[in-house]
Structures are given as structure tokens and as C-alpha cells.
Amino acid sequence: MDYTLQFGQVWPFLPRLLDGALLSLQIALLAFCGGLFIGTALASVKAFGPVWARRLINAYVVFFTNTPQLVQIYFLFFALPDAGILLSPYAAVLIGMTLNAGAYLTEIQRAGFESRRQSEMEAAEVLGFNRLQQIRYVVLPHVARVLFPPLSNHFILMTLGTSMAAIFGVEELTGQALNVNAQTFRSIEVFTLTGLIYIVLTLIASVALGLLGKFAFRARMRLA
Amino acid sequence: MHHLDIKGLEAAYGAVPVLSGIDLPVAKGDVIGLIGPSGSGKSTILRVLMGLIPPTAGTVTLEGNLVDYRDAAAVRRLRERVAIVFQQYNLFQNMTVLENVTVAPVKIRKRPKGEVETEARALLAKVGLGDKLDRFPDQLSGGQQQRVAIARALALKPEILLLDEVTAALDPELVSEVLDSIRLLAEDGMTMLIVSHEMGFIREVSSRVAFLDRGRIIEMDDARTIFDAPREERTRSFVSKILRH
Numbered sequence: 272m273d274y275t276l277q278f279g280q281v282w283p284f285l286p287r288l289l290d291g292a293l294l295s296l297q298i299a300l301l302a303f304c305g306g307l308f309i310g311t312a313l314a315s316v317k318a319f320g321p322v323w324a325r326r327l328i329n330a331y332v333v334f335f336t337n338t339p340q341l342v343q344i345y346f347l348f349f350a351l352p353d354a355g356i357l358l359s360p361y362a363a364v365l366i367g368m369t370l371n372a373g374a375y376l377t378e379i380q381r382a383g384f385e386s387r388r389q390s391e392m393e394a395a396e397v398l399g400f401n402r403l404q405q406i407r408y409v410v411l412p413h414v415a416r417v418l419f420p421p422l423s424n425h426f427i428l429m430t431l432g433t434s435m436a437a438i439f440g441v442e443e444l445t446g447q448a449l450n451v452n453a454q455t456f457r458s459i460e461v462f463t464l465t466g467l468i469y470i471v472l473t474l475i476a477s478v479a480l481g482l483l484g485k486f487a488f489r490a491r492m493r494l495a
Numbered sequence: 496m497h498h499l500d501i502k503g504l505e506a507a508y509g510a511v512p513v514l515s516g517i518d519l520p521v522a523k524g525d526v527i528g529l530i531g532p533s534g535s536g537k538s539t540i541l542r543v544l545m546g547l548i549p550p551t552a553g554t555v556t557l558e559g560n561l562v563d564y565r566d567a568a569a570v571r572r573l574r575e576r577v578a579i580v581f582q583q584y585n586l587f588q589n590m591t592v593l594e595n596v597t598v599a600p601v602k603i604r605k606r607p608k609g610e611v612e613t614e615a616r617a618l619l620a621k622v623g624l625g626d627k628l629d630r631f632p633d634q635l636s637g638g639q640q641q642r643v644a645i646a647r648a649l650a651l652k653p654e655i656l657l658l659d660e661v662t663a664a665l666d667p668e669l670v671s672e673v674l675d676s677i678r679l680l681a682e683d684g685m686t687m688l689i690v691s692h693e694m695g696f697i698r699e700v701s702s703r704v705a706f707l708d709r710g711r712i713i714e715m716d717d718a719r720t721i722f723d724a725p726r727e728e729r730t731r732s733f734v735s736k737i738l739r740h
Contacts, residue, residue: 394585394644397545398599398651399574408598412589 274459281460284451291447292468296476298443299430302365306372306429307422313373314380314414315406318387328377335374341435343367348439360439372429379421383414415487423480427473444468496559498523498686499544499577499655504553505710506536506543513539515710516553521655524684528691528701528718532733535707537690538582541657544688545579546570575604578653582660584644586632592619593628596647604651611650618646622676638669645676655686662693694737698722706730 313328335343344367347358358366387410395405415422434445442450448465452458497520504517514536521527529537542548544555546564555562557576563569586595596615600606619625622642632640641661648656658677662670674696681687681700691697697704698718705715706725714727722738725731 388588390581390583390585391587393547394581394587397547397574397579398647399571399603400599404603408602409587409589412587416589 276460277457278460278464280455281451281457281464284447284455284461285464287447287451288444288465288468291442291444292472294441295430295433295436295443295445296472298361298365298368298433298436298441299426302368302372302433303426303429305365305369306376309369309373310376310378310380311411313377314384315410317377317381318384318410319402319406332374332377335371336378340367340371340432341438343371344435344439360436360441364433364436364439364441368429368432372425375425376422379418379425380414383418384410386417387413419480419484423477423484426480427476430473430476431469444472497521497556498525498558500554500556501540501544502554502556504540504543504555505551506539506548507551508548513710514543514550517710517712519705519712519715521686521688523686524702526681526685526687526689526700526702528689528697528704529707530691530694530697530704530721530733530737531707531713534709536710537707538659539710540707541579541659541688541690544577544657546573575651576653577655577657578648578651579657579659580641580644580648580661582663584632584637584640584664586640586643586647588632591629591631592624592635592643595632595643596650599647600650615646615650618649619643621679622646623672636669637665638672641665641669641673642676645673649680655688656680658687658689658691660690660692662691662696692737694722694734706733708733 313331316324317328344363347367348360348363351358391409391413392405395409400408433443436443437445437449440446444465448461452461455461499519499521501517501519501521504514504519505512506514513534517536517540519527519540529540531537539548543550543564549564555564557573562573587598590598593612593615596619597608597611600611600614601608616625616628619628622645624639624642624646627635627639627643632643635643641664645661661677662673665673670693674693677687677689677696678700689697689701701718703715704718704721705712706721706727706729707713708729714721714725714730716725720726721730722734725734
């Protein structure tokens with residue numbers, strides 16, 4: 272193979288790639304927070320709500336965890352305009368990823384809700400906590416503590432999953448890489464650099480999450 | 496007027512009756528010891544009183560007011576005046592000792608944090624844990640955890656305290672530290688219902704002792720009569736078996 276690596280030609284585009292990386296992180300963070308909110312609410316209803324609501328939630332979870340995320344976003348992007356709802360690529364990706372994360376985070380948190388300590392729930396009850404207060408002060412700290420590792424793993428997966436946005440023309444890291452590649456034709460260099468940025472991004476995220484888990488939730492976990 | 500008056504109380508686990516007509520009048524400052532074999536319904540009385548198990552018949556009157564256990568708001572009001580400590584302490588594992596004691600007064604009753612914390616520190620000092628405020632439950636011994644649970648119950652300033660076999664899960668050498676804390680409460684005039692197998696303690700601290708068997712109070716009298724000269728044959732046989740070792 273007589274290919275000569277020429278990183279010098281790609282180097283000037285680093286700021287653009289980093290801008291893209293920031294956008295990737297932003298999409299992942301927003302979708303994760305939205306998904307966490309949905310997941311927490313739905314896991315609460317699944318644990319304590321009426322049967323019909325649980326069935327409805329199950330249908331949502333089954334639908335979103337058993338279809339490809341790409342198809343879900345295509346659906347939002349191409350099918351909703353027929354119903355009069357026009358979404359920008361960014362909005363379609365963000366909403367799609369949020370709904371998808373909501374389904375997965377419901378399912379992950381379900382395990383935490385089910386493993387809540389009945390003795391603590393009872394203690395809270397006789398101390399005058401209502402159901403919402405029990406969830407807030409007893410169940411969620413327990414969920415955060417025991418499920419912190421799988422929840423942070425899901426965040427990492429979502430950070431990488433944002434590359435899907437490139438398909439819709441969103442200029443996040445992968446989108447920017449495609450742009451730079453089209454301008455320089457230095458594919459190997461461009462995608463090597465892009466890969467390295469993804470690695471740095473997820474490493475930073477894991478370390479940050481590890482520290483958060485260790486100090487905020489007393490989760491017994493190793494730093495990444 | 497009785498502080499707490501239980502009349503004809505019945506309860507069941509599914510189809511199995513556990514309480515079959517309990518009559519128990521409790522005056523202010525009374526310390527009632529509840530003794531009896533396992534499954535006799537001692538703990539169930541406390542759980543029904545707290546609204547954790549619905550009664551199937553009978554009435555509970557708190558200072559002349561009938562408690563309606565089907566009404567969630569009424570049960571909440573009851574829980575502001577009556578507190579319970581469990582056998583397994585049931586501390587919140589994710590909170591420190593101080594947080595365990597302050598969470599209900601601050602977050603549920605909405606009392607000012609500074610004031611509650613001052614009280615909580617005093618309570619914890621009283622049960623001998625003034626130096627463990629920032630520990631988590633899993634860093635404490637069973638006896639220490641149980642004393643935190645007692646402080647947590649007291650932080651709500653209950654008028655009546657229910658103690659459900661609070662020493663049963665403890666190593667023998669840790670029992671006395673918990674009993675000391677309860678003894679102090681009895682001296683302060685707290686109305687208490689105590690379920691326990693610590694017969695020596697029950698005898699010493701109770702103003703009256705009720706012997707239960709199969710969901711009924713077989714005999715109730717002052718501690719000396721129950722332990723030394725019971726009238727009922729079943730009481731006599733239980734007490735003699737217990738005191739033999």
C-alpha cells in the first residue's frame with residue numbers, strides 16, 4: 272500500500288469537527304435528559320399506576336425498542352408533514368432520539384423501581400410521605416444508585432448514536448466529517464480523526480459520569 | 496378520656512383471622528407491654544393502628560375522635576400523632592443519619608430546616624449518636640441503626656410511640672443500648688405500646704402488660720400480676736416457659 276497519510280490537509284478543519292462534536296454532545300445531552308424525564312415518569316406509572324396505563328406504556332416501550340431508531344426518525348421527518356407537522360432535521364432527530372431514549376430508560380428504570388426496598392417504602396409511608404414523595408425520596412435515589420452504570424452506558428451509546436443525524440443533514444460530528452471529506456478527499460485521515468474525537472468525547476463523558484456517580488450517588492463503580 | 500381506645504378490633508391476612516376482637520384502652524403516659532407467642536397478633540395490632548393493615552371490624556379512638564382507616568386524610572392525620580419503630584429499623588439507606596431524622600419534618604411537614612436540625616442533633620445526642628450525624632446506615636451497627644430509627648420517629652413529636660420488637664434483630668450485647676433509650680422515653684411520660692420478647696424489660700418498664708394468644712387478649716394486668724401471679728392458665732404456661740431460660 273503506497274498511500275501517504277497527509278494529516279496536514281485535514282488539520283485546518285479541526286475546529287469544524289470540534290464544532291460538530293459539540294453539537295453531537297448537545298443532541299445526546301438534550302435527548303438523554305428528555306428521555307430520562309419520560310423514562311422516570313413512565314417507570315413510576317408502571318410501578319404504581321392503573322393497569323390500563325401500564326399496558327399503554329408497554330406498547331410504547333415495545334414499539335420504540337423493537338424498531339430501528341433510524342426508521343423512527345424517518346417516520347417523524349417524512350410522515351409527519353402529511354399530517355401538517357413539519358420538522359427541521361435537527362428537531363426530527365432530537366425528538367426521535369428523545370422518544371427512543373424514553374422507551375429504553377423506562378425499561379432500564381423499571382428494574383430499579385421493582386427492586387425498591389419495601390421496608391423503606393413502609394417507613395416513609397408511616398412518616399407521612401405520599402406516593403410522589405416516596406418516589407422522590409426513596410425510590411429515585413435507589414434507582415440512581417443501583418442503575419447509574421447502565422444509565423450512563425446508555426448515554427454513551429446515545430452520544431455515538433447521534434451520528435445518525437448526518438443522514439438528515441445535521442452538521443454534528445459525522446455530518447461535519449462528511450463535509451470535510453467532500454472538500455479534501457482525504458477520507459482515511461478525516462475518519463481517523465473523527466473516530467479519535469468520538470473516543471475522546473466518550474472517554475470524557477465516562478469519566479465525568481463516573482465522578483458524578485461516585486460523589487453524587489455513592490454508586491459503587493470504577494472510574495472509566 | 497382515654498388517650499387511645501381500641502374496641503373489638505379485628506383484622507385478617509386474606510382469609511386467616513389474626514385479630515379476633517381486641518379491646519385495649521390506653522391512658523396518657525401508659526406503657527403497655529404486649530407479649531405472647533409468635534403469631535398471636537401483637538405486631539398486627541401495631542400495624543393496624545398505623546393504617547398499614549385495614550381493620551375488618553372494631554374501632555380505634557384517638558382522644559375521643561374515631562379514626563376512619565378508609566379515609567387517607569384521616570390516616571395521615573393519625574400518623575402525625577402516632578409513630579412506629581420497626582424490628583428491622585427500615586432506615587433510608589441513601590440518607591445520612593441526620594437526614595434520616597430530618598427528612599420527614601422538613602420535606603413532609605415543611606418545618607424550617609435549621610430548627611429541625613437543632614432538634615434532631617439533640618435527639619441523636621440523647622440516644623448516644625451525637626457523633627454519627629454524617630454516617631450512612633450501612634456504616635452503623637444494628638443497635639445504632641435502631642437508635643436512629645427511634646430518633647427519626649421522635650423527630651415528628653408523636654404523642655404515642657409504637658415499638659415493634661425493636662430489639663429482636665439485634666445482637667445481645669446491643670440490646671441494652673436500645674432499651675436505655677426507650678427507658679428514658681418512659682420516664683418522660685411518653686405513651687407507648689411495646690411488643691417485645693425482652694421479658695425483663697417489659698416487666699420493668701410497662702405500666703400494664705397484655706398477654707395475647709391467637710388474636711385475643713387473654714389477660715391484661717400490671718406487670719407483677721402477669722409475671723408472678725397470672726390468673727389464666729395459658730398466661731401461666733407462656734410466662735413459665737419464657738422465664739425458664
